[in-house]
Amino acid sequence: MNAEIQAYNNKQIIEAKEICDLLATTIDSELTEAESKIWHAHPVWFLNNNPIVGYSKQKAGWRLMFWSGADFKEEKLNVKGKKFKDASIFYTTVEQICTSDLKRWLKSSREIQWDYKNIVKRKGQLVRLN
Secondary structure: OOHHHHHHHHOOOHHHHHHHHHHHHHHHHHOOOOEEEEEOOEEEEEEOOEEEEEEEEEOOEEEEEEOOHHHOOOOOOOEEOOOOOOEEEEEOOHHHOOHHHHHHHHHHHHHOOEOOOOOOOOOOOOOEOO
16 A cells, blocks of 8 residues: 555544555555555545545545546446536445445446546546546
8 A cells, every 4th residue: 555545544543544444455456557645635546647536534424536437327426526527435434335346436447537637738628538
């Protein structure tokens, strides 16, 4: 696991650390070619400098967000972004995480991507990559 992400996870209370560690290790094992780092204060994984997946603490719990998740056609990723193509799920306990779902979403995240890397250059317009 990326040292910055491990340090981020280690700062969480024990229940939250368990959620973060399970998410990070599963993402790392499935997206082996991805670069990971702390980006805008939370862990994010990138493929070819394009943000793919990340997690952050919010009022509703731990939000696992897929930047292109709205096109995955997954019922459980039911928190859709209003402006972009993101979709999320929230967790409050580690037991809520279904790793088979997570692995399927990570496979989709590799296959379905919108170009967030160049969104500023394109003045807010997204272009489908895969």
